[in-house]
Amino acid sequence: MIWPIDLAILTLVVVAAIGALMVKDLLGASVLFGAYSFMMCLLWSIMGAVDVAFTEASVGAGVSTVFFVAAVFRTSRRTRD
Amino acid sequence: MTDLISTVIAKYNYWIYITLMMIGLYAMIAKNNLVKKIVGMNIFQTAIILFYVSIGVKKGATIPILEHGHGPDAHHVVHAVDYINPLPHVLMLTAIVVGVATLGVALALAIRIYNNYNTLEEDEILAQIREK
Numbered sequence: 001m002i003w004p005i006d007l008a009i010l011t012l013v014v015v016a017a018i019g020a021l022m023v024k025d026l027l028g029a030s031v032l033f034g035a036y037s038f039m040m041c042l043l044w045s046i047m048g049a050v051d052v053a054f055t056e057a058s059v060g061a062g063v064s065t066v067f068f069v070a071a072v073f074r075t076s077r078r079t080r081d
Numbered sequence: 082m083t084d085l086i087s088t089v090i091a092k093y094n095y096w097i098y099i100t101l102m103m104i105g106l107y108a109m110i111a112k113n114n115l116v117k118k119i120v121g122m123n124i125f126q127t128a129i130i131l132f133y134v135s136i137g138v139k140k141g142a143t144i145p146i147l148e149h150g151h152g153p154d155a156h157h158v159v160h161a162v163d164y165i166n167p168l169p170h171v172l173m174l175t176a177i178v179v180g181v182a183t184l185g186v187a188l189a190l191a192i193r194i195y196n197n198y199n200t201l202e203e204d205e206i207l208a209q210i211r212e213k
Binding site for chain 1: 093094097100101104105108112113114116117120121123124127130131134135137138140142143144145165169170171173174177178180181184185188191192195200201202
């Protein structure tokens with residue numbers, strides 16, 4: 001594990017998480033959540049957990065984002081917080 | 082004091098994992114929109130998975146695939162110190178799949194709630210329930 005890369009991606013993960021919760025649009029929140037999942041996947045490949053990393057890349061970032069976009073498409077993009 | 086600071090900096094990754102967990106917990110409790118609550122639940126889950134995977138990391142170890150396992154000069158002496166511990170990886174692989182399943186169920190319930198009440202905000206749903 002190379003600690004400067006680890007620290008940089010950890011800060012990006014925290015920024016993406018806060019952004020996904022703060023943005024005032026649900027479609028934007030789901031896209032930022034996809035970015036968060038991809039950062040998480042990078043973090044796991046840095047830690048040497050390659051199997052967890054590619055499962056997260058396909059299932060976490062891919063399928064979850066599709067679920068979120070489908071749910072937002074069937075409901076509304078409006079949010080107050 | 083410097084002792085405490087050096088302890089905190091040496092374990093920086095754990096502090097960031099706890100921060101992520103608390104961000105997710107805050108979103109689950111304090112956010113008003115149902116989809117935002119579900120995003121918070123997923124952040125909480127992935128932070129816990131990240132914590133567990135980070136336990137298996139060793140300094141100077143490689144990924145858990147056997148070296149010299151094939152070919153004419155194959156030998157099967159395995160030194161556990163040379164490999165990252167794969168047990169947390171296997172457990173957390175299951176946790177990721179279960180997380181996506183709970184996400185699907187949660188979003189399906191949110192869509193049903195939206196069809197009934199025509200809103201995703203928690204306080205508006207509660208006001209409509211009280212009116213009935």
